[in-house]
Amino acid sequence: MEASAECIYCIVNKADKLFCEFIDDEKGRIEFAKEILKEVSSYDNATAPFLNARVMQILKKWTNIEDLYLEEKQLYNKRMILLQQDIMDNINNSDDKLLSALRYAIAGNFIDFGAMDEVDDDLLDEIIEAASTQKIDTNLYAKFKEEILNAKQLCYLVDNAGEIVFDKLFVKSIKEMNKNIEINIVVRGKPVLNDVTKKDAQEVGIDIYGAIVENGTDIPGTDLSKINDKTKDIMDSSDLIIAKGQGNFETLWGCGKNVYYLFLCKCGTFTKKFSIPKYKGVFVHEVH
Structure with missing residues (x-):
């Protein structure tokens, strides 16, 4: 794109x-x-x-600063970890745990210092609070759920620090539904904006549910021509890919792989493309 x-x-x-x-x-x-x-x-x-x-x-x-958003990443990882148990309780009390976790994963995409100069904490609280009302295409979700149940290998492309706490809960729900699924969690190879690096991912304990893989680049997306061979091999061998954030959509859309994209529309480019208001969620599938 x-x-x-x-x-x-x-x-x-x-x-x-x-x-x-x-x-x-x-x-x-x-x-x-x-x-x-x-x-x-x-x-x-x-x-x-x-x-x-x-x-x-x-x-x-x-x-001469390698990680320009280090403080912001640490701050939002800590803040979202404090909410982790309450969100997990809401997921466990829902009629469909996977769907509820998916909605929270989309809501977490608000924590984005790439698309925004600052994160409005009050608006973040509102978006998290309203996560359960996020509209999801029922037919697409049914297809996604079936694929999760039958998949042997999943590639999960994460996006931002803070947000990764919601990804952790989503991945946990996936593992509970399909205990035999192998999950590779792909992070950036170097710091860029507030995107997740291996260290940021380990801070929240997401590696309990899958192997963390560095993609070898500092591009805030997944550029197939730039990522390392290990990440390419994982993406090629996975039954499906979950791609979080606008950057992953911008770099992957049209790639022909079995990708499910999850993010919030945070700028005019995306609100126009999907004809939805700002800060509404997107859950779309790459038809292959």
Whole structure:
């Protein structure tokens, strides 16, 4: 999915704000702006996640900070862990545990410092509270549930820190439904935005339910031309793939694999594409 003008503006604007947050140097800011604009304009038909990675690499060079969102990732992992038991209780008390966990997994996608400058905690609470009312296509869910029941291997592509606590509960529900399923949990190979790295995933204990696999890149998505061979092999051998977040949709949609996408629409590009209001959830399937 090629980056739109709106996406490119968002990437450049975010990089500029981050530069100003870490560096007080107006002359340097001008040079930085020239460098990232030159970088962005040097690619044709690139996805927004790919361009974001390139711009963030330049910002890391200027700031000399490898993990720009380390504090935010740790903060939201801790905050969501505090909610973990209450959410698990709601899932266990629901009529369909898998469906309830899926809805919470979508709600957790709100914790995204890539699509947004800040996470509105009050709105986050509202979205979590309303998770059980998230509309899910009944026919698609029935197909998904059947595939989960029969699958031997699942590839779960995670997205953001904080959100991964909800992924943990979703994966737990999947394992309870299909005790023999092998789950590989794919994380970013290097820090980018507030996307999950191996360390972030281990912090919340999701590795209890599956093997954590680093994909070898700092792209906030899953670019099949850039990820490592291990991740490619896992994706190819899995019966189905669950892909969390807009970035995974942008980089994978149209790939022809058996992918179920889960995310919230957090920007105009996606609200237009799916004709739904901002912060509403999406659960769609890659027809292959």
